[in-house]
Every structure is written in C-alpha cells, then in structure tokens.
C-alpha cells in the first residue's frame with residue numbers, strides 16, 4: 340500500500356527521469372535512434388528501475404498517467420535535440436493497458452502538435468506478449484498509429500508465441516530480437532539458426548531487425564553476418580542521461 344501511494348505522489352510530482360539507450364546501425368556504425376527507459380527518482384534513495392514499479396502501475400491504473408508523463412518527457416527531449424540540429428528518433432515502451440485508454444491517441448496527437456514534432460521521430464515499442472493478448476485491438480491501434488506516421492516496433496520478440504506470419508500481417512516497422520536469444524546464440528547452433536531465420540524472414544517482409552542486449556563483439560559479428568540491421572546493448576552503451584547520450588552520439592556521427 341505504501342509503494343502505491345508513493346507512486347501516486349511520484350506521478351503528481353513527476354519524480355521520473357528518462358534514460359536513453361542508443362541503437363546503432365551495423366552497416367554504418369552510426370546511431371539510428373534511442374530507446375527511452377524510465378527511472379523513478381525515489382526520494383533519498385537514488386533511481387529505482389522500472390522492473391520494480393511498472394507492474395504495480397499496471398495493476399493499479401497508474402500506468403496511464405505514468406505513460407503520459409513518459410511520452411511527454413520523450414517528446415520534449417526529442418524536440419530539444421531536434422532544435423540542436425540532432426534528429427534522433429525516440430522509442431517509448433507502451434504497456435498493454437494503453438491499448439484500452441480511450442484518450443491514448445488524442446494525447447499523442449496533442450503532444451505532437453504542442454511540441455511540433457515530426458511523428459516519424461516518435462516510435463512506440465509494444466511487447467510480443469501484448470500483441471497476442473488482444474489481436475484485434477492491437478491491429479486497430481497499430482493501423483491508427485501508422486496513419487499518423489508513427490513507427491511501431493515489436494519488443495522482446497521470440498519470448499511469446501506469435502508466428503512471423505501473424506506479425507507480418509501487421510504494419511509494423513521493426514522487430515526487436517529479445518536479449519535471451521542474443522545471449523544463447525554464440526553457444527547454441529539451434530538458437531543461432533532461429534535468430535538467422537527470423538532476421539531473414541523479417542527482411543524479406545520489409546521489416547527491420549534490432550538485436551537487443553548485445554554486449555560482446557562476437558555477437559556483433561555474428562549478427563552482421565546474418566544481416567541484422569541494428570544493434571542495441573552494453574557493447575555500445577548502457578542507458579544514459581540525455582546530455583550524455585548527445586555527447587556519445589556526436590562521437591559516432
């Protein structure tokens with residue numbers, strides 16, 4: 340109960356901060372976008388990771404206002420970078436609850452209009468598990484987002500049970516291959532085959548692929564060989580503060 344009421348206060352006072360983890364284009368070595376990851380500036384105890392409070396927010400109905408704060412912060416940051424001549428697509432994680440928030444699209448439209456942001460710079464990540472929970476609702480929302488020019492990525496791909504043919508029937512832009520596959524890939528030839536086949540199929544369907552949780556050079560080489568387009572992980576950078584991200588990106592452009 341305490342954490343719930345503290346989370347409520349945190350939303351009223353906006354005690355959240357976004358960190359940004361870059362995605363790197365394997366071919367060019369350049370940063371192609373960032374993923375926004377929320378942290379709670381927990382009073383007097385430093386930053387609390389999302390794993391410790393997102394689930395609570397989802398269970399208590401606090402996720403809608405929290406998602407709105409995250410989207411607002413991401414759009415504002417993207418605008419600020421854009422004003423500095425730094426056009427950086429920002430991806431925001433969206434929980435399944437948002438698909439039932441009747442104000443979700445209106446809020447996004449208002450944010451984009453208020454900050455005069457090119458919709459193509461806002462990307463949304465939804466997990467594969469979400470995708471399978473409500474196929475009809477999800478399909479409709481992805482279509483509405485696509486009409487606006489907002490890119491949708493499927494996160495944690497491989498952890499759910501959706502088929503590539505179902506995914507291919509949705510107008511999605513990117514598949515993010517879950518970190519668990521990237522970890523196992525080097526030791527397990529079977530996992531390597533699954534990853535290679537996923538990348539191959541995604542590409543023949545015109546869908547980009549991002550490998551998540553890449554932390555060693557051997558993984559980069561293997562993924563490059565398989566034709567993976569982008570990579571995200573500690574090998575390049577941990578999630579960092581906005582200013583640090585900008586400095587980091589300048590050295591890689």
Ligand code: G
Nearest residue numbers: 375376377388389390393409432433434578
């Ligand atoms: O930053 P970290 O690696 O601890 O993130 C852990 C998980 O929390 C990730 O899977 C990510 O998808 C999720 N997450 C991070 N920020 C957000 C957010 O703003 N909203 C939602 N719904 N999930 C988030």
Ligand code: G
Nearest residue numbers: 432494495551552553554571572573574578
């Ligand atoms: O949304 P998603 O679940 O994909 O969030 C990514 C999570 O994985 C974040 O919590 C991020 O800090 C973490 N992460 C990103 N890259 C790496 C990596 O290379 N190694 C490890 N161990 N974790 C990573």
Ligand code: MN
Nearest residue numbers: 374432464494
């Ligand atoms: Mn994600």
Ligand code: NA
Nearest residue numbers: 494495517551
């Ligand atoms: Na993920």
